Structure formats: structure tokens, C-alpha cells
Amino acid sequence: MSLYMKVKHLSASPRKWLGISWLEQNQRSAVALLAVVVGIIVGLAAVLLKWLIEFIHILVDSTTAVSTGNWQYLLMPALGILLTALYLRFFVRSDISHGVTRVLYAFSRKKSRIPLRHTYSSLIASSLTIGFGGSVGAEGPIAFTGAAIGSNLGRAFRLEPQMLMLLVGCGAAAGIAGIFKAPIAGVLFVVEVLMLDLTAGRSMPLILASVCGATVSYVFTGNQAEFMFTQSVPFTIRHLPVVALLGVLCGLMSLYFIFVIDRMEVHFKRIRPQARFLLGAALLSLLIFLFPPLYGEGYNAITTLIGNNPADIVEHSYFYSLINSETGIILFVLLLAVFKAVATSATNGAGGVGGTFAPSLFVGCMTGFCFASVMSHTAIYFGAPPLSTGNFALLGMAGVMAGVMHAPLMAIFLAAEMTGGYQLFLPLLLVSAIAYGTSRVFTPYGIYARRLARQGELLSHHKDQSVLTLLRVEDLIETDFNTVTADMSLKEMVNVIAHCHRNLFPVVDSQQHLVGIVRLDDIRDIIFRTDLYHKLTVERFMTEVTDVVQPDTAMEHVMRIFDRTGTWNLPVVDYRNKYLGFISKSKIFTDYRQVLQHYSDD
Secondary structure (H helix, E strand, O other): OOOOHHHHHHHHHHHHHHOHHHHHHHHHHHHHHHHHHHHHHHHHHHHHHHHHHHHHHHHHHHHOOOOOOOHHOHHHHHHHHHHHHHHHHHHHHOOOOOOHHHHHHHHHHHOOOOOHHOOHHHHHHHHHHOOOOOOEHHHHHHHHHHHHHHHHHHHHHHHHHHHHHHHHHHHHHHHHHHHHHOOOHHHHHHHOOOOOOOOOHHHHHHHHHHHHHHHHHHHOOOOOOOOOOOOOOOHHHHHHHHHHHHHHHHHHHHHHHHHHHHHHHHHHHHHHHHHHHHHHHHHHHHHHHHHHHOOOHHHOOOHHHHOOHHHHHHHOOOOOOOOOHHHHHHHHHHHHHHHHHHHHHHHHOOOOHHHHHHHHHHHHHHHHHHHHHHHHHHHHHHOOOOHHHHHHHHHHHHHHHHHOOHHHHHHHHHHHHHOOOOHHHHHHHHHHHHHHHHHHHHOOOOHHHHHHHHOOOOOOOOHHHHHHHHHHHHHHEOOOOOOEEEEEEEEHHHHHOOOOOOOOEEEEEEEEOOEEEHHHHHHHOOOOOHHHOOOOOOHHHHHHOOOOOOOOOHHHHHHHHHHHHHOOEEEEEEEOOOEEEEEEEHHHHHHHHHHHHHHHHO
């Protein structure tokens, strides 16, 4: 055996011992095993994230005098965002906000490839932000962390693109299942929010990863649900009309939440980073100082309301001595629901890292409580029994989440799994469906998908649109076209035609800027007119360019141009109008079919 063959054999042996070669050759069978591994790792990451947030909370509380009008709350949230910003700038050196949106983007534009550093960067950054009081949730960051773990593990085993996409989904599902102890919600999160089709071949890995993530969380944090809920007042069928009305209110509240997040995000992007931090941190600290339940994820406030202890929610508030009536508590809770979206936007806008899961649950809980309280006063006035504010606070959580995320099934099971409120399954179904329908009337996308949808980069359940999203103009540019200049004579043009196999000729100037196109069919009647060889120049018979595309143009927009113009080829230029090549329908159709087969293969 030659020296080369010996070295090759030795280098291949470790891969064989580790079973990597078998995994590469039997990917469909191996993904289920990798899903279990991903589920366990991501479950541990979720437990670690919870522990880090709680640990920082304890450190902050130990230096904070918990009393009315706590002045130190003006400092701690800003300090957390500052530490997060410094960590991102000097260690991560990239933007990791909007974790769920980045997973969607990885599906549609990055071929499910997420850098290795994101397996831990979001975990550290979000724990700093939330631990010091940032008014956001840990669910988006853990979903992004889980997706990154799945992506890097899949790439280590050289999984095919559709298998890699599935493993990324497994990581995200395990993250949601682990952080909420909600395995069903984890699977539905991938289906409804990340829009990964749940086929027979994909269901088992997703379920295994989600169950493993939740199991690890149960092992380390106990068997109790995330929120303690006891149904103190039985739900009756006659309450369904009131639940339907709550569904409409939750849908409208979710629209308000989305609108505030969107508008404030746009405004913050227009400000310089230093001013952005100062404005966001000041706004967040002031809101938390006035309304302490806005501190952190707000889970204590949720537990208070679904546990039917509304008076406890105003403790440690600056207004504690002023709120001594039921009406005052209702008004206070209503203001919490209104300002939570502002506090969340300020946190992320200032440079913090966190998601909108927890804020949407918080807003829903406050909305449901206020609705039930007001309706109970009305019912008492008309002689009907009052409603349970705890029950309706739980229903509101599902309703607003369904409207914000456009994920009604996930909202239903998440609310039931994280509280144990399965007795309210029927009203949960109704309020989530109506809230989602109300939100869908005004906006076709949830809060995560709308950012990519505006840019034409959203991978959805619609197969045709999804495949077009996966195609990129820069990957389909054809460059084997002979260029000509406007001052070339017809004879020179004929010589170019004689030595090429294309019937299109881009006309460029000295800086390679596209100035026109010569089509062979348009000059076929003069190319044999030798008497015109030295009389005509390309400028006389070239066609002006009216429609061009750029490398980053969305493929859906490219197809609309093809349909409108009826052409078969479109020139591609950069933002300075420099000629790059052509994109053709035939090339798009060929790649479209290949991607469709690859994407749909199950």
C-alpha cells in the first residue's frame, strides 16, 4: 500500500469509528437520532438560560431596596443593556436581535446555515438584558440558539439541505419546549411561526427533539408547570359569547402591539447608536420605575393575575399608596398592557437582546384581566354572576399571542401546557381562533414574518412562493454574452455575431455601464447588406434598456417583470448600472425544478 493510501485510510478511520460515514449515507434514518441529541443539548441550554437570568435577578435584588418608588430601577435596566451592547460589539461583532426572524432568514436565504458563534451569543446577551430588567422574553433567543445548534451539528455531519433545514427546526422546537416545558407548542412553533411543513417524514424528528428539550427542563427544574394556575370558577358554555368578544379585543390588542413594535423599531433605526442607547435606556428605566411589573419578562405579574391575586400586582409601585380601590387596580393593569409594547421596543431599540413571546403573553394576561373585571362590573349591574379574572387572564394570553404570532394552534397549546389549564381548552380554541382571524383581517403576517415579507425573503407554506424565495438572482446570472460598444460599425458587429452562440449582445460604454441591447432578430435584415457595413453603427440599431434587475432583486419581482414584458432574458446590473450578465427564464425554470424536487423531497 502506498504512503498516500495509508494516510487516506488513517484519516478516514476516525470518521468510520464515529459512525459519521454511516450517518452521511443514511441521512433519513440518522436525523431522528440527531434530533434527540439536539433536543438534549438545547434543553440544557434552555435550563442554563433560565438559571443565568434568575442568578442575575438575585444579584440585582440583593443590591436593591425593595420599597415603594424604587429609585434603583432607574439604573439597572440601562446597565444591563450597556453590558449587552459591549458584549455584542467586542465579542460577537454582529447583530443578533430578532432571533426568530433570523431563523426564518436562515431558511430562506442562508440555506439553513447559522454561524457557530450564535450557539452561545444569544444566550449570553439575552441573560444580561433580561437579568438586569430588560422588558423582553428569553424565548426568541433560545429558539435562535437551538436553531444554531441544530445547524452546526447538521453541517458537521454533512446533512443534505432539506435534512439540515429539518434539524434547524428541531433545535428551535426544543428551545421553545425547554423554556416553556411545552413540547406540543414547540412543534407547532416550527410549523406555524417558522412555516416548516409538517409532513410524515418530518414529524418524528420534531416531536423527538421537542420532547427531549422539555424532558431535560423537567429533570432540572421540576414537574410543575411554568405558571401555577387553578381554575377557581368553573367555565360554563354560556360564557362562550363573552369569550368570543374577548377574542376580538385580543385581536385588536395584538394589532396595537405589532404596530408599536414596528413603528418604534423604524424610528430607533434612524437614530445614531449612542443616542439610540440613551433614548431607549432612559425610556425603559422610567417605565419600569413607574410600573415595576414591566421589569424583566413579567412572569411574576402573570402568576399574580391568573392566581386571582390582583391586589399584589401594585406592590412596590410608585403609585402603591394611591391605588386603594378595585378601579385603580384595573386602570393600573390596563396601563401595563399599553406600555409593555413600548418597554419591549425600548429594550431592543437601545441595544438589548430579547424576544416578543413573553411580552405578548404579558399583554394578553393584562388584557384578559381588564376585560373580565369590566364585564364583571357590568354583569353585577345587570344581575349576572361575575367572571373569573384568572380564567380570562389565561384566555387573554392565548388570544394576544395568536394574533401577534399568527399562530393560533401554538397559542392554544402553549397556554394550556405552561399553566396546566386544560379545563379551559374549549374557550382557548375559540379565543385564539377569533383573535387570529381579527388580526389576519388587517395584516397577513405575524410579527416575525412581516419583516422578511416586506423584503420578499419569506419562506412560507406556499410551495411556489417558497421555491422562488430560495432562488437568488446572483446565483443565476449568465455571463457568456459578447459585449459590444455603441460606436462599433455594422461590419464589426457582424464579426462578433460570427464568433458567438447567443442572439443577445449587451451594449456597454468604456466604464462597462449598460447603454442598450442588440437583438439578432432585429438586425437580421441588414447583416448581409455589405453596403451598410461602414455606414451604420451599433448606436443606430440598438434597443434602449427599460427593464433591468440587480443581484439582490427578489425572484418574485423578477418573475413579475418577465410576465409584464414577455421577454425571455433580462439584463443584470449593479447599483451603478454596471453590466454583470443576463438572467433567463430557461435558467430559472431549470433551477426551479431542481429546488422544488430537493425542497419537497420527504
